[in-house]
Amino acid sequence: MSEMFHEPLTEAVLTEGFFAGHLPGTVGGDPWEHLARLRAIGPLAWNGSGGYWVVSHHREVQQASTDPTRFCSRQGILTFEIGHTYPSPPTMMHTDPPDHTRYRGLVAPAFRPSAMRALQPRLEAHVRRLLDSIPNDQAVDIVHHLTMPFPLLVICELLGVPAQEWEKFYLWSEISIPGATDHTAEERLVIQAEMVGYLLAAVAAKKADAGDDVFSLLAAAGLTDFEIAMFAVQLLTAGNETVRNTMSSGLVALANDPEQWQRLRNDRSLVPLAAEEMLRWSSSVIYFMRTAVHDTELGGTLLSAGDHVALVYASANRDEAVFGPTAGQFDIGRSPNPHLAFGFGTHYCIGAALAREEISVVLNEMLDRYSVLRPSGPVERTKSAIIAGIHRADLAVAR
Numbered sequence: 001m002s003e004m005f006h007e008p009l010t011e012a013v014l015t016e017g018f019f020a021g022h023l024p025g026t027v028g029g030d031p032w033e034h035l036a037r038l039r040a041i042g043p044l045a046w047n048g049s050g051g052y053w054v055v056s057h058h059r060e061v062q063q064a065s066t067d068p069t070r071f072c073s074r075q076g077i078l079t080f081e082i083g084h085t086y087p088s089p090p091t092m093m094h095t096d097p098p099d100h101t102r103y104r105g106l107v108a109p110a111f112r113p114s115a116m117r118a119l120q121p122r123l124e125a126h127v128r129r130l131l132d133s134i135p136n137d138q139a140v141d142i143v144h145h146l147t148m149p150f151p152l153l154v155i156c157e158l159l160g161v162p163a164q165e166w167e168k169f170y171l172w173s174e175i176s177i178p179g180a181t182d183h184t185a186e187e188r189l190v191i192q193a194e195m196v197g198y199l200l201a202a203v204a205a206k207k208a209d210a211g212d213d214v215f216s217l218l219a220a221a222g223l224t225d226f227e228i229a230m231f232a233v234q235l236l237t238a239g240n241e242t243v244r245n246t247m248s249s250g251l252v253a254l255a256n257d258p259e260q261w262q263r264l265r266n267d268r269s270l271v272p273l274a275a276e277e278m279l280r281w282s283s284s285v286i287y288f289m290r291t292a293v294h295d296t297e298l299g300g301t302l303l304s305a306g307d308h309v310a311l312v313y314a315s316a317n318r319d320e321a322v323f324g325p326t327a328g329q330f331d332i333g334r335s336p337n338p339h340l341a342f343g344f345g346t347h348y349c350i351g352a353a354l355a356r357e358e359i360s361v362v363l364n365e366m367l368d369r370y371s372v373l374r375p376s377g378p379v380e381r382t383k384s385a386i387i388a389g390i391h392r393a394d395l396a397v398a399r
């Protein structure tokens, strides 16, 4: 075993609310400092009370994501799933080849980059409508006005459910993420049952009335109800929490750094790089887990079959060995930027092209309208240790 922690550093970082800013006991303060200390110890560190290894270096996070015959997903992807077994996989992310290959092949074509680029005019129309509701030069919660509704509207459209249902989808998607809301476990179960019932009915309705949406695709695929629910819930949640928080965090970073906003205004060709930097900077998925299939070695540590490894994308994305001395700085011109915000390898995010398109559309539409983007109030972060979330961010924009 490599070095053990004698303070509950990893446990606190991964279980007590990574971005809450109020980490307990000996672990107060800035979560990024904790991750830097973690990286200084080495690529892997053992979390004794959680019973898993924490992988903090870019290289090892990438390695463990690459070969599912060595590190699998079927034993859970979140640390609280350790020891749980499921009658059927709750998401595609909980599967390995060959099942995973078959499942992914079903939905991946609907998210191919060319199809996502073709969405641009519709995405622009959504963003324009939302920006129209934002008053000039006044404090507004950018989450409420823009970054929360926008990805939800898009996902409703892609799945093929009425866009006016987006507020319902918001609640459903929130309660699917542990720590994202104050609902009790019992309340979450009730709401989740309602969500699954709605989604199954929505897919079933497509059997009679098919369109060119993802639910019609699922309806025609001959899947069981469990499998349909698995896809529908995942596509609903994966496609908006992540995009919302990346945009919120990236816009806060830009608002706090007027020089970079100006630089982007002066050179629009930087928008794609800025979008990548927002993804790296926010690392909205903090970690996912894998389990060693057989005895193996990772980053110089010998692991036994059944050992769990938490792959901390948020740490890998600030790894100085890859991003150099400016790893801790927000730089919209960063290139190359091999961030792992979308994971890596077998389960690489299906929605990456959509997310990139959404972020770029928001940036371009805002740059078209506003010369000023500045902070104008509090930024409230969620307590989830899985999704780096922002509940509220007061910013002001001016023409």
Ligand code: HEM
Binding pocket: 065, 073, 077, 092, 093, 094, 104, 155, 234, 235, 236, 238, 239, 240, 242, 243, 246, 279, 283, 284, 285, 288, 313, 340, 341, 342, 343, 344, 346, 347, 348, 349, 350, 351, 352, 354, 355
């Ligand atoms: C900024 C936005 C996003 C981020 C940071 C993000 C992050 C991730 C990460 C880290 C994974 C890897 C999971 C693993 O290795 O176990 C993943 C997978 C996935 N993402 Fe995303 N995601 C984003 C947007 C989206 C969108 C817009 C969708 C589509 C609606 C989506 C759907 C999925 C699906 C279905 C998977 C599972 C892929 C598989 O198991 O093969 N994501 N995402």
